[in-house]
Amino acid sequence: MVDTVQQAVQTPDVEQPWAALGLKEDEYQRIRELLGRRPTGAELAMYSVMWSEHCSYKSSKIHLKRFGELEQTTPRGPLLAGIGDNAGAVDIGQGYAITFKSESHNHPSYVEPYQGAATGVGGIVRDILAMGARPIAVMDGLRFGALDAPDTARVLPGIVAGVGGYGNCLGLPNIGGEVAFDASYYGNPLVNALCVGVMRHEDLKFAKATGIGNKVILYGASTGADGIGGASILASETFDDSKPSKRPAVQVGDPFMEKLLIECTLDLFAGGVVTAIQDLGAAGVSCATSELASAGDGGMRCELDLIPLRDSTMTPEEILMSESQERMMAICQPADVARFMAICAKWDVQATVIGELIEGDRLLIDWHGERIVDVDPRTVAHEGPTYDRPQARPVWLDDVQADHANNLPRPVAGDELADALLRVVGSPNQCDKTWVTKQYDRFVRGNSVLTTPEDSGMVRIDERSNLGIALATDANGRYCLLNPYLGAQLALSEAYRNVAVTGAQPVAVTDCLNFGSPEDPEVMWQFVEAIKGLVDGCRALGTPVTGGNVSFYNQTDGHNILPTPQIGMLGVIDDVRNRIRTGFTAPGEIVLLLGTTKEELGGSMWEDVLFDHHLGGLPPFPDFEAEMALGRVMAEASSLGLLTGAHDLSDGGLAVALSESCLRHGLGVRVDLPTGLDACVTLFSETPGRALVSVSEPRADEFVDLCEQQKVPVVQLGEVTREPQLEVSGLFTLALDLIRATWQAPIPAAMEA
Template sequence: MSLSDSDREIVTGELGREPTRAEAALFENLWSEHCAYRSSRPLLSAFDSEGEQVVVGPGDDAAVVALPDHGSGEGETYITLGIESHNHPSYVDPYDGAATGIGGIVRDTLSMGAYPIALTDSLYFGDFDREHSRYLLEGVVEGISDYGNAIGVPTVGGSLAFHPDYEGNPLVNVACVGLVSEDRLVTAEAQEAGNELVLVGNATGRDGLGGASFASEDLAEDAETEDRPAVQVGDPYTEKLLIEANESLIDEGLIESARDLGAAGLGGASSELVAKGGFGAEIDLNRVHQREPNMNAMEILLAESQERMCYEVRPENVERVEAIAERFDLGCSVIGEVTEGNYTCTFEGSEAQRASDDTSGEQSEPRGRETVVDVPAEFLADGAPMNDLAHVEPEEPARDLPDVELREAFETVVGSPNTASREWVYRQYDHEVGVRTAVKPGDDAAVMAIREARAEPRSADGSSGENRETGTGLAISAGADPNWTGAAPYEGARAVAVENATNLAAKGATPLAAVDCLNGANPEKPAVYGGFRGIVSGLADACSALSVPVVGGNVSLYNDSATGPIPPTPTLAMVGTREGYDAPPTRLSGEGRLLVVGDPVLAGEAEPELGGSELLARFGGSDRFPAPSEGAPEFVAALAAAANDGGTLAVHDVSHGGLAVALAEMVGEAGARVDLSGGPTIGTLFGERAGRAVIETTDPEAVHERFEDVAPVSEIGEATPEKTLVIETDAGELSASAEEIRALRDVLERELD
């Protein structure tokens, strides 16, 4: 680890001296791209993060949003939303990299006083037919499964994509939803000088050293061996104890503020916590409970050992915090206090340890306790200068379409790993633990039954209030499509937002809020930075139009390797609410008429565009990406209303793979007979315009009324009791049984088991 010359000059000018080795390492990590967002922060003001429902917006460990109350009683129920990436670690060590990503986002939830109730994972790998991609996939899924299952938090949704440009740098983006009541909310903002800083959880070791700076540079060819020490090692059983201990601490009102120890370890968490409150701190590094001997000051400060929390505690409550930590068999150290001055750390170590902290490189004489860090907290946490980078706007592709037969196109696209069944993945997750999962993985969106909320604040003796039924269903959708944003960063990102909102509406939910994980390659390359700017603008514009505040997020840049840059990838995790927990299924009942809403091509109002489609990814070629309709907000509202109509039997979003894949996914215990004659067959079936859905209904007139003056409605046929999909086109009849479709879509199961 080394501080750049330009940053060292700024630090030296502020401090009036050369930084110590520990200070230099702290600045390098906290001023890294991963922590300081030096290349992206100038762009993030484009996001609208405000709204009546927003309680805590960007800048804390997780955002906090108020739910509408569909039950009875007083008081508000809040949810927390957080998302993060663990991309580089998951390439070096897929199991631990993914597992500790789950652990970190769950602790961000704990920091707000919330109980984690749901996880999503959005995963991106190189071509599925490459052995290394399958190795990474299996390791990542196992890591998520083992950690999430052990801590008892259900993984209920997400996405999975394969693209050749992720071969040298996969993406692992995980999101967490927590549940908290108004009276239990805490933040990561220190409250008062004189309060103690208490470290609770696992002992500190040397794992994860320099993880923040490691995440802020391109992956080297030898990363799997050389960068392994920068990857943390998870312990889910300790995390489960920490979850329950955190509940007890919040129940008793013992916590003034909290921060999870993630990037940059103790140094990052403690300095950011006090800086946010406008304070400093005095920390004795020797008090930190350690699992390895002879650790020096820099290692104690920057190790990213997992399952640790930093709490601000009033002096009179410290003894009780220690007792609760002991009850849950967790380590506990009172490491310092909040002050009005600088952020300072002292250390007394062996002669060898002091020498390793000395910038001169010469052996030190014993000098007793030393101040190894003494800097303004706000300067350390927020003083990094922003980057002013050149950018080049991406070019629009020429139209070059493949000549492909209908049957071959159907079998190839429906059988692609990018549109295949994800059952192999989500069946490894315990998605029902907590008994809140009303709509399970494999649907357009998961739905969580938010049954409990605190109606009464804590009483004077610290006991919890009584629970009540909220009657609110919380729908969750997460993901992105690299084919879309690779073809057209701005319009592709708009489509990502519209698709996630459509997923929620298909379950009868109204979008409430979102968090994003903005993944890009090396921003110092103008073409890369141009694409990154495009996804930021596209996501911001679409979410603003949808009236969905983006309340938090994460940026991961330098996702570049010897194989080249990743596509710009704007993972979005969006939540919405509905009254009640029931939602229309994706699968057909066999009793209704089939209508497609929102498709101008079917309605004869637009020509098909195949840019960004799985068809082109499989057969080659290029085309303009189909921009979402400007009427997407009205479409989403109409779809949510239609999903809750009495005549609606099934609803399914049309997106990845186009209408052909949507219809194939709806066939199961019932089939469909569809007539698409009179229009462009390939474009109609395989175009991937966002903002469309198939509705099975016994009341077509009601659907037409819902979408009148909003979006086109096309009646395409009917559901049938026969377990077969039949599509009539000008190119002939296409027929596939449910069994044949399942065989096509089971490619992950077939290749990985």
């Protein structure tokens, strides 16, 4: 028997499974207070998924408000959409707007790696689509346990295949991202997916249901029992070894249906038959109906019987909680319904009118003629619990910071330094990631300008003017464990720098904030410190946060992951033909180091690799003025065509930058290390605000003058050579074949094993 509103009024003492649905006792009592009665089963299902950590941000939203303190403008103009919308939207000029966002799909990707990762891509693509934009590219940030750990061999191939399989089928190039390894991610991999889309300013759409009498239309795939409570529940509780038993809670994706949905939705927009739209992701119908109604100016009534099902035995609660993929909900004027249906039929996309907008402020849902939901949608979607959870600086942090990597024994002899370079370059986090990226189509659609292994991805937006965008994603959990405030700023700085060294102007940020349990005061302290760091850093750089995602409960068997705020940075370049590539391109090029190198080995790859994952001290200190000055130099050098190549200095320092610049085109280099610091610091320090560049000899003086104008320190290191070797004068010479073999081996060897 269906639990109706009337029954709920008449039977106030019926026991309900609120705890099994993830609600706390006080939350359940709050629902009863809001309704003035006990909830029906359907209402309880809605509140449970919408008040989950994943959907409601109940432990983070009071801290996320800090991002609203930032100027809502970019170096290119005011934000067109920001936090609270499906995705941020940025004016990039010439009437174009770019919308971009990143989200996590961590827990589902551990339970079922392929589908978890695939549907993570599908979900973020629909967020971009819901803004009125055509999705044009994707990126991903992936983190796994140790490369040689048994479960890594299970999750890594499946996740990579899921990301590639779904994105490739959609015809979206994967233009960049990250792959990193650390023992803390064992049993809890991170899958952070980013999508970017383009539209004209006038095509921007918002998810607000307005217009009494307008119709509510569900279109796309049928609703099935897969994914019931999937992302909303899996990502909102402590994770442990029992989670494979939750395999049915992982959504199942169909990229070919999503491709039809994309084209159909863009056709609906072009036809002017949609007044508002919302994708169905986490919490499914519960989310779409409550969020559309809550953001609108009236109420909504829907008939659940009308929703097309793949399983006729599904209960109303299951229908409301299902996270079946490839579905959208639209608001359409009655006079436009026939055209809406015709466009959907053209694309072979199923569409059904399931309700309408009504007067008042209630969300009403019926099933078999009975009223099963009667709620204020704001209480479901936007007025859920808010927690100011306890915070405590970890008691162990002082000891960790005191055990500084700067105090570790350093190699002095040339052969020791050469060995250190090979070990760092051949480590899992610095090695070649081609095993991963070769599974992604990087050039489909024909507008990819830069893709992996370049410092950032770049896409052409306009074929006539060559206007383009650049995107980079970065995170460093080791830095954040040592100091989450500085670590978040260093991720921001690196993403800014990766965009800048291609010649693009960094303009705006999206983030994916991955942390352990919010019920752990130490985790909450890390989280709040990271947000403070990002707010202060974004204010200094003039790059607002346009939106993003919080992922909590990333822990396994009581062990939290490294705090991992991933930053996605958007840049704009007026002419992609002026892009600066990574790597040395011709013998005789002058090699220059930009920026100041300091004794900053805390959290470094050198420390991690040579001292068995030692982690101690403080991370490098960000320098936003240096980052911006470097960015101005690179933008001007790009427009003048001064540089032949550029590479940011980050993980692994100068040693890795030199190696990768040589390997890019198979050319050697001969350098003299600057005096003033010992060779180990010069090679492996990870001081930010630096770049390695190459310039043709006739234009070297012009470039040096540009650096001096912007007060960017510059020192000549040496020159590019024909000899296939990396030579550090007076210390060591390494053959590129040896470096390449060492660099390429780790991931293929681990996967074959």
